[in-house]
Every structure is written in C-alpha cells, then in structure tokens.
Amino acid sequence: MIQETSSVREPLCCDVLVIGGGINGVGIARDAAGRGLKVILCEKDDLASHTSSASSKLIHGGLRYLEYYEFSLVRKALQEREDLMRLAPHLIRPLRFVMPYVAGLRPRWILRCGLFLYDHLARRDLLPGTESCYLREHEVGTGLKSDLKFGFMYSDAWVDDARLVVLNAMDAQQRGAQIFTRTRCNHLEAKNGRWLAQLSRRKFASDSSDNSNDEQLLVNAACVVNASGAWVADLQAKFTSQSVTQKMRLVKGSHIVVNSLFSHENAYIFQHPDGRIVFAIPYEKKFTLIGTTDIEYQGRPDEFKSEISDEEIAYLCNLSNQYFAHQISVQDVLWSYAGVRPLVDDGQSDSKSITRDYRLELELDLDVAPILHVFGGKITTYRRLAEDALSLLSKPLSSIKAVQPAWTKTALLPGGDLFSTLPDNQNVLRRGDFIQACCLQYPWAPNTWVARLAASYGTRIHRILEGCVDQTSLGDQVLPGLYTCEIRYLIHEEFAQTARDILWRRTKLGLHLAADAESILDNWLAGRS
CATH class of the missing domain: 3.30.9.10 (D-Amino Acid Oxidase, subunit A, domain 2)
Known part of the structure; x- marks a missing residue:
C-alpha cells in the first residue's frame, strides 16, 4: 500500500503514466502528449538502455517473416519504413542488402518470389526494388568467397536505434510530457477510479545499488501504460488484479x-x-x-x-x-x-519463428482505472503501435478530456527539418547535401567532426554550435572528438547523465576511443556536478 508521508511530495497529476523508456514507451508518450494529454513517463534506467539499443539497427519489413506467413506484420512494417525515413531523415537512411544464393539452402525461385512480395506488399517512393546480381561482376562480390556467384539485392533502411528513442522522448517533452529517467515504479494502486503510483528517482545516476537517498514521487494518473518491455508480464502480475492472459x-x-x-x-x-x-x-x-x-x-x-x-x-x-x-x-x-x-508467446517451439508483432491488452474495470499492457513489437512498427495504443485509450479518457486525433505521421522528429518542415522526400534524398552544407558553414572545425554532428543531430547541430566561432569556443576537448559544447547539449537536451549514456547510446564514440575513455568522462562529469 502506498504511504503518503511528509517526505513524499504532493502527487503529480496526469492523464497518462507511461512505465518504460524504450522505443514503445517513448513513442506512446510522444503520441499522447501531442494529442493534448498530460503525460508522465518513468524509466528505471537510462532511455533505451535495454532492448531498444541492442537491435540490429534496421528499419525493415522483416523479409524472413514471410516464411511464417506473417504478411500483415511485414506489410505494416514496410508501410512504416518510408514514413519513418521521412520523419527522421538524419537518423534513418536507405541501405541496400545483398543476399548471396547458396545451393542447398532456400531455392533461388523461393528467394525471388519472397523478394517480389517484399517489393510489392507496400508502396515504395524512396527505395529501389530488387535486382539480380552476378557477384563476380559487381563491387558487392568483393570480399566474398569465390564460390558465391549469384545473389539478389534489395532495399531496407538503417537507424541509430538509441537515438531514435531519445528523439521521441525529446519531442514528447517539448509537447508537455514529463520524462523521468532513473526512476522506478515501486508500486501501483487503484484509488477512487484513478491510479496512484509510487516512483523512486535515483539522485546519483551511477549508483543503482544504494537507494537510501532516492527521491520519492507520487503520481495520480487517469490511466497507466505498461510499456516495460521484458518486464511487462511481471508488472501486470504484480500490480493488477486480473490474471495474466498473455505469456x-x-x-x-x-x-x-x-x-x-x-x-x-x-x-x-x-x-x-x-x-x-x-x-x-x-x-x-x-x-x-x-x-x-x-x-x-x-x-x-x-x-x-x-x-x-x-x-x-x-x-x-x-x-x-x-x-x-x-x-x-x-x-x-x-x-x-x-x-x-x-x-x-504464439505457441511456436522455435525461437526464430516466434511472431515479432505486438499485442495490446487493455484492462477495463468499473472500479479500477484503465491500464494498457504492451506486449512484443519491433522498432520499425513503434509509431503504429503508439497510434493503436492511443486509439484504445481514447474512449476511456474521453470522459475526462477531449483526445485529439492521430498526428505523428506528419510531424518530424527533432532535427529532421533538413530542408523542409514537413516529412517529405527531399529531406531524405538531400541528406548528403545537408551534411556538406554544415561542413561549409563551420569551416573552422574538422569536416569529419561536423559531418558526425550533422548526421547524428540533424538541424540540432546549430543548437550545439550556437555561439561557437572557432575551435576554442567549443570548450574543452574532454576526449578525442568530444567537446564541452556537445556534452552540455546531451545533458541539457537529451537526458544524458553518465559517460555510458554519452559514449554508447547518444553517440557511438565509445567504439572509437581508448578503453579508459568512459572512466575519464565520468570523472570529468563528476567534477562538474
């Protein structure tokens, strides 16, 4: 039972409490905030610190799911693929894939038929279709074994998965949502037709073991969204009275x-x-x-x-x-x-054949406020999942507030307005022009460094470099290629708190730096806290 003591603040009131700061949680928070709802999101660690930063970094339909007759899932993902490219053209870019044919595995005709379906299940404006390829006569055969002679080439897209999560959280916050990272939901309790949640917020990001100094928060919410990923079933069983129906x-x-x-x-x-x-x-x-x-x-x-x-x-x-x-x-x-x-759990015995589609389970009770549980999903379909979630929640919430219609398909994510403020094709097709223009705009900085910032942050590069006129004005170079101006931006704008947040999730600089880079940066951050 939640105890309201003098050490706990007055409850924060909201329409929607989202538990989970992975791609589904932040997508739902963004969608809800843009519909005029008051939103609070809590994540027990950093944003995208679990599954959402451990993907293959692809926005794709899922070619292999066709083998399991998941045509609806593949079509839905393919429809989202180009939409997401337009929403975040700096983060999501076209990627051409080569599938070498190997005798004794899937026959050539099956591969051709599968790729034909993949090309035609959804409309394509930006991505070229499938073509056959003689590997010995093409650059894509370079590096492959000489016995591989034939293959197919088809299109999907690449994404910086962790940054996609952060951009959704940023946009949600800009639309009024409150984002609490390093904040665990310790208890949920139905009270007077609403949810009362007890949250525990870590004061020191690097210390997850000692919770004696945690800040206690109470949240009074009209509804709850359980988007806790791998923990979704545990949270459902722990905090709701209904039996778990989804394994x-x-x-x-x-x-x-x-x-x-x-x-x-x-x-x-x-x-x-x-x-x-x-x-x-x-x-x-x-x-x-x-x-x-x-x-x-x-x-x-x-x-x-x-x-x-x-x-x-x-x-x-x-x-x-x-x-x-x-x-x-x-x-x-x-x-x-x-x-x-x-x-x-769709009953498949083999892990590779389990569905990657999502399921939403809304618990409605006359005596208890609604709670929505989000099961499954993949990064490519997160925006559609969020739309479906808000469609389910709109009816129970409409009694307390008018819920605005769906909107996320036509609104760019932060930094995506490379040449247009609308999600159109030119932002995608002219991404290289934008990066080149940024290099010309900041000629006093190394081109490779400016190009990295332009590709990662889009037009937000200008916010990072605001007031900078030479390399000295970038501030300290704390690590090779990492200056104070970027660190300050990541802390103030992108919820970063630790070196790991910065080096491995907001950027991928950790892969390029020495083994002691993380400790150096953590020490630098500690000296300025």
Missing part, C-alpha cells in the same frame, strides 16, 4: 563488431543451414556489425546480463567465415552487445 517469451539476440570485412556501403543478409539469417552491416565507417542470434532466455529479466556467450561468438564468426574470404575468430571481435527481446 511472454524472452529471446536473447547478440551482435559482434569487427574491423570492416568489405569496403562498400551495402550490407549482407546471410542464410544459415539451421534456417536462421544473419546480417553483416557496415557500421561506424570502420567496422562491420554481425548479428543477430536467437536464443531462448529462461531467466528473469532483472537477472539478464547483456553479454554475448562464447557459443554465440563462435556461431556468428563461423557464419561470417562461410561467406567472407577474410576469416575471423573471437580475437577479432572488438565489441559485442546483447539484449533480450520480449516476444508474444
């Missing part, structure tokens, strides 16, 4: 990063005899990202350690070695990451 399957996906295995900007999709597929994606200009695995995780979410296993490394290296001439081993792995994906 979850937790599937671990891991990736490795090695030095570049090819020099062009296309990606690969490789088949494996076990039926799985693995991507090899150009990453951060100097590296190749290889993944993902699909391994059933049997433990509790709180017990999950985001570390790749030796077996997974061997699996990914062996698959890479089946296709690339340059052979790799565990010694070549420069970085790895792993996440646990909460998937809806």
Whole structure:
C-alpha cells in the first residue's frame, strides 16, 4: 500500500503514466502528449538502455517473416519504413542488402518470389526494388568467397536505434510530457477510479545499488501504460488484479563488431543451414556489425546480463567465415552487445519463428482505472503501435478530456527539418547535401567532426554550435572528438547523465576511443556536478 508521508511530495497529476523508456514507451508518450494529454513517463534506467539499443539497427519489413506467413506484420512494417525515413531523415537512411544464393539452402525461385512480395506488399517512393546480381561482376562480390556467384539485392533502411528513442522522448517533452529517467515504479494502486503510483528517482545516476537517498514521487494518473518491455508480464502480475492472459517469451539476440570485412556501403543478409539469417552491416565507417542470434532466455529479466556467450561468438564468426574470404575468430571481435527481446508467446517451439508483432491488452474495470499492457513489437512498427495504443485509450479518457486525433505521421522528429518542415522526400534524398552544407558553414572545425554532428543531430547541430566561432569556443576537448559544447547539449537536451549514456547510446564514440575513455568522462562529469 502506498504511504503518503511528509517526505513524499504532493502527487503529480496526469492523464497518462507511461512505465518504460524504450522505443514503445517513448513513442506512446510522444503520441499522447501531442494529442493534448498530460503525460508522465518513468524509466528505471537510462532511455533505451535495454532492448531498444541492442537491435540490429534496421528499419525493415522483416523479409524472413514471410516464411511464417506473417504478411500483415511485414506489410505494416514496410508501410512504416518510408514514413519513418521521412520523419527522421538524419537518423534513418536507405541501405541496400545483398543476399548471396547458396545451393542447398532456400531455392533461388523461393528467394525471388519472397523478394517480389517484399517489393510489392507496400508502396515504395524512396527505395529501389530488387535486382539480380552476378557477384563476380559487381563491387558487392568483393570480399566474398569465390564460390558465391549469384545473389539478389534489395532495399531496407538503417537507424541509430538509441537515438531514435531519445528523439521521441525529446519531442514528447517539448509537447508537455514529463520524462523521468532513473526512476522506478515501486508500486501501483487503484484509488477512487484513478491510479496512484509510487516512483523512486535515483539522485546519483551511477549508483543503482544504494537507494537510501532516492527521491520519492507520487503520481495520480487517469490511466497507466505498461510499456516495460521484458518486464511487462511481471508488472501486470504484480500490480493488477486480473490474471495474466498473455505469456511472454524472452529471446536473447547478440551482435559482434569487427574491423570492416568489405569496403562498400551495402550490407549482407546471410542464410544459415539451421534456417536462421544473419546480417553483416557496415557500421561506424570502420567496422562491420554481425548479428543477430536467437536464443531462448529462461531467466528473469532483472537477472539478464547483456553479454554475448562464447557459443554465440563462435556461431556468428563461423557464419561470417562461410561467406567472407577474410576469416575471423573471437580475437577479432572488438565489441559485442546483447539484449533480450520480449516476444508474444504464439505457441511456436522455435525461437526464430516466434511472431515479432505486438499485442495490446487493455484492462477495463468499473472500479479500477484503465491500464494498457504492451506486449512484443519491433522498432520499425513503434509509431503504429503508439497510434493503436492511443486509439484504445481514447474512449476511456474521453470522459475526462477531449483526445485529439492521430498526428505523428506528419510531424518530424527533432532535427529532421533538413530542408523542409514537413516529412517529405527531399529531406531524405538531400541528406548528403545537408551534411556538406554544415561542413561549409563551420569551416573552422574538422569536416569529419561536423559531418558526425550533422548526421547524428540533424538541424540540432546549430543548437550545439550556437555561439561557437572557432575551435576554442567549443570548450574543452574532454576526449578525442568530444567537446564541452556537445556534452552540455546531451545533458541539457537529451537526458544524458553518465559517460555510458554519452559514449554508447547518444553517440557511438565509445567504439572509437581508448578503453579508459568512459572512466575519464565520468570523472570529468563528476567534477562538474
């Protein structure tokens, strides 16, 4: 039971309390705030600190889901693919994929038919369709083994997943939402037809073990959205009276990063005899990202350690070695990451065939305020999921406030207004022109550094560099390529608090810097707190 004591503030009142700061949670918070609802979001760690920063970094329809007849999911994702490219043209860019044909695996005609469907399930304005490719006559064959002679090329898109989460949270905040990171929901209680939530907010971001100094917050909400990802079923069972009707399957996906295995900007999709597929994606200009695995995780979410296993490394290296001439081993792995994906249990015995679609379960009771549980989903369909969530919540909320119609399909995410304030094609097609223009606008700064900022922040680069006229005015260079002006922006505008937030989620600089970079930055931050 929630105790209202003198040490706890007066309750913060809102229409919607969102629990979870992954892509689904921030997407719902943004959508709700833009519809005129008062929103509070709490996340127990940093934004995108779990599954939403451990993806394959793709906005895609999910070609392999066609094998499981998930035509509705693939169509929905393909429809979202180009819409998201227009909403965040600085973060999401076209990516061409090469699928080498291997005798003895999926027949060539099946691949051709699947790619034909993939091209035609949804309208395409920005992305070219599938074409056949003789690998020995094309640059994409460079680096592949000589026995691979034929393949197909098709289109999807790449995304900086963690930054996409942050942009949605920023936009939600700009539209009136309150975003609380490092804030855990300790208790939920139905009271007088509303929800009373007790939140515990860490005062020191780097210390998750000692909660004696946590700030206690009370929230009085008309409804709650449980978008806690891997913890969704646990929260449903703990804080609601209804029996859990939706079972979850937790599937671990891991990736490795090695030095570049090819020099062009296309990606690969490789088949494996076990039926799985693995991507090899150009990453951060100097590296190749290889993944993902699909391994059933049997433990509790709180017990999950985001570390790749030796077996997974061997699996990914062996698959890479089946296709690339340059052979790799565990010694070549420069970085790895792993996440646990909460998937809806649809009865499939094999983890790779479990549906990646989402399900929304709204609990309505005459005596209890509504609570919506978000199960499953993928980063590509987060905006549609948020729209569906608000459609479900609009009716119970309409008794207390008029809920405005859907709007997110036509509103750019922060920094996306490269040449137009509307989500149109020119922002996508002229992304390179924008980066070049920024380099010309700030000629006193290194081109590669300005290009990184322009690609990561879009037009927000001008806010970061506001008042800067030379390299001295950028402030201290705390780490190579990381100046005070960028750090200050990330803290004040993007909810960053620690070196890990900055080096691995807001940027990917950690991959380019020395092993002690994180401790150096944390010490620098501590000296200015």
